Amino acid sequence: MSETTYTKIHGAPKADLHVHLEGTISPELMYGLAQRNHVDIPFDSPQAIASAYEFRDLNAFLQVYYAGLRVLENQQDFYDITMDYLKRAHAENTHYIEFYTSPQSHIERGVPLAQVLDGIFAGCDDAYSKWGIKANVIFGLQRHRTEASALAAIAQAEPHSSRIIALGLGGPERDNPPSRFVRAFERARELGWRTTAHAGEEGPADYVSQAIELLRVDRIDHGVAAQQNARLVIALAARRIPLTVCPVSNVKLKVFDKLEHHNARYLLESGCVITINTDDPSYFLANLTDNLYQTSRALDLSDDQIFQIIWNGFDGAFCDDASKRRMQQALNEYWHG
Numbered sequence: 001m002s003e004t005t006y007t008k009i010h011g012a013p014k015a016d017l018h019v020h021l022e023g024t025i026s027p028e029l030m031y032g033l034a035q036r037n038h039v040d041i042p043f044d045s046p047q048a049i050a051s052a053y054e055f056r057d058l059n060a061f062l063q064v065y066y067a068g069l070r071v072l073e074n075q076q077d078f079y080d081i082t083m084d085y086l087k088r089a090h091a092e093n094t095h096y097i098e099f100y101t102s103p104q105s106h107i108e109r110g111v112p113l114a115q116v117l118d119g120i121f122a123g124c125d126d127a128y129s130k131w132g133i134k135a136n137v138i139f140g141l142q143r144h145r146t147e148a149s150a151l152a153a154i155a156q157a158e159p160h161s162s163r164i165i166a167l168g169l170g171g172p173e174r175d176n177p178p179s180r181f182v183r184a185f186e187r188a189r190e191l192g193w194r195t196t197a198h199a200g201e202e203g204p205a206d207y208v209s210q211a212i213e214l215l216r217v218d219r220i221d222h223g224v225a226a227q228q229n230a231r232l233v234i235a236l237a238a239r240r241i242p243l244t245v246c247p248v249s250n251v252k253l254k255v256f257d258k259l260e261h262h263n264a265r266y267l268l269e270s271g272c273v274i275t276i277n278t279d280d281p282s283y284f285l286a287n288l289t290d291n292l293y294q295t296s297r298a299l300d301l302s303d304d305q306i307f308q309i310i311w312n313g314f315d316g317a318f319c320d321d322a323s324k325r326r327m328q329q330a331l332n333e334y335w336h337g
């Protein structure tokens, strides 16, 4: 059993590279925004929302997830959700965050993109000056929509281009292969964005290969299905393409039946650049420390392996190299000091 304590992991400088802003909303904030915006949600208290987070099935999950989306109506709401999460992330010593946001779902609901992005950017700026936590934004396309919709959303984002760190791809994987979004990823590179895509979560190893070869991504979100193809695992390790693994999410969504059966340790020991992240921390009831600690216990990771995984979180980040080195130095001093 891993000897590294929860307290040690909690105190370590950490990075979360795979967290959906819309999946960070707390029951209190969801309830508060519903009241403020006069949005009708099927919950009459923060406690009712909290118990819905213990969802038993996909339907219960979707009910609370869509309620969480509908309460986000304007720039102030996006500012509040960003600040609210960064405050909690700072409290567990996360130093660096890359937020996915899903602009297409907000545009579809009639919320102007500028309000979404300006609210998030202002939250990131204020959190940095208040608490020193740095956050960047990933413009997350939804793969169940068309490439035309993706290109239209990217076009709308161009005035804000310099503040967006990367293009991402999320949403239901099955029957929505990465190959459908080649032009969107080309456009992102023209804009100077880095690139990442969800692949090999519920989808096959082939989707991981497509994301690398066709979308030419810098990073893979999840990627656990790569294990189905030994040559792919070797290639991921040789090319040092980071995998943003989310172990608690994988168990909640039944990608693995229990944490003890997760392949994070196998991928790490195969030489892959594994990072551990939260995905939707409010809905899965696990923050970054919980994800790292529970995985380390379930897979009996050594102290060095846990250090390596946290270190990889900074290696895989899209921020500048000087910031990465500074955060890694802080981690090294904390862990070994």
Ligand SMILES: [Zn+2]
Pocket: 018, 020, 170, 198, 221, 279
């Ligand atoms: Zn995700």
